[in-house]
Amino acid sequence: MKLLLVAATSFEVKDFISYCNSPEVEREHQVDLLVTGVGMVATAFSMGRALASRDFDLAINAGIAGSFNRDLKIGETVVVKEDRFAELGAENNDDFLSIDELGFGTSSYKSSFSHSFLNSLSGVSGITVNKVHGRQSSIESTIKLLKPDIESMEGAAFFYACKEVNLPALQLRSISNYVEPRNKDSWQIPLAVTNLNATLNGFIRQL
Template identity: 40%
Template sequence: MNILIVSATELEIADSVPTFNHYRIDHLVTGVGMVATAYALGKRLQERSYDLLVNVGIAGSFNPEHELGTVLKIKSDRIFRFGAEQGSSFLPIEQMGFGESSFSERLPAEDLVAAYHNLPYTDAISVNMVHGSAETIKRLQTELPKNCLESMEGAAFFYAAQKAGVPCIQVRAVSNLVEERNTANWNIPKALQSLNDWLQNFLNHQKRESDF
């Protein structure tokens, strides 16, 4: 199985680079945000073919009960607030008839190992501005699924993969709760450790199964 690992930053996958090199697995650092992700991944998929795209990264969680460092797989990811204001209400892009905002994983024909299947599913939103207002967050916690995560790239990753027709999965580790911005409460090192421990375990088992 020819796998491409996709991350927004080098920091998010740095600890796993020796594993990539060992198995000769490609990785792509896109840059932060949906525009950078869609462009970089689309460009790479014009140049090379893959059997599976794996997007990994850290994320914020809207669930105050989530333990920092928790690793989750994303079932669907949505471009948040993609549409138009209509008075005091919001009109999604789908209702406007100009496109779609929600995209999902697509599993490959070859079965993935237990390291992936054993992760709990959740949904996510992708944003251009991470939320940091108590009033907005309180409202969103009533609108979004309880365990919803927030990143700046996931929906664009799914979108580019879908357009290219390539199987894709997304896995994220919780680095912070979505709250009034206070980086002292974040634990990025723990999230990165959990994410890379999972990624290396997944690749070790998946490559062994694929090469068997």
């Protein structure tokens, strides 16, 4: 199976890539790594360039994320069922009009891949942002408007690119922090990265 692994940074998936170079995996799969850089613009450009020149059976977006949902545990790996461009639209005084409501496009994209292995993971809704939330008032307004579980800076752009070329797409995220007024002392990035890679390893063994 030809797989495209998409990550904003190589740090987030380095252990998985090492595992993919093992004979056990290489007998069954060809895994190409695409490190896009952080953000939806970098992701969209990198995806477009990669998908224009190569064909794949499945694309996997993997990385860390912040969680609005306190029922999700720090370090937990989740599967993103739907992702949305949170800021794509227009302000209307105190209201927000999505690109859908304006009639100019679509802001929300869904996962197009399922597998029994994923049933053990929490399925979540995500938002993709240019500016991660760190102010209580904006956090509260975002929860009220969109009711997201997690946020990232790449997910919806990844889903968008895959949809445009009809490529099955899977997004896995591991929770590194809760979305709250910025407090880096509470972040657990190494734990999130370790658990994300363990999940990726387990998934590819069953694929």
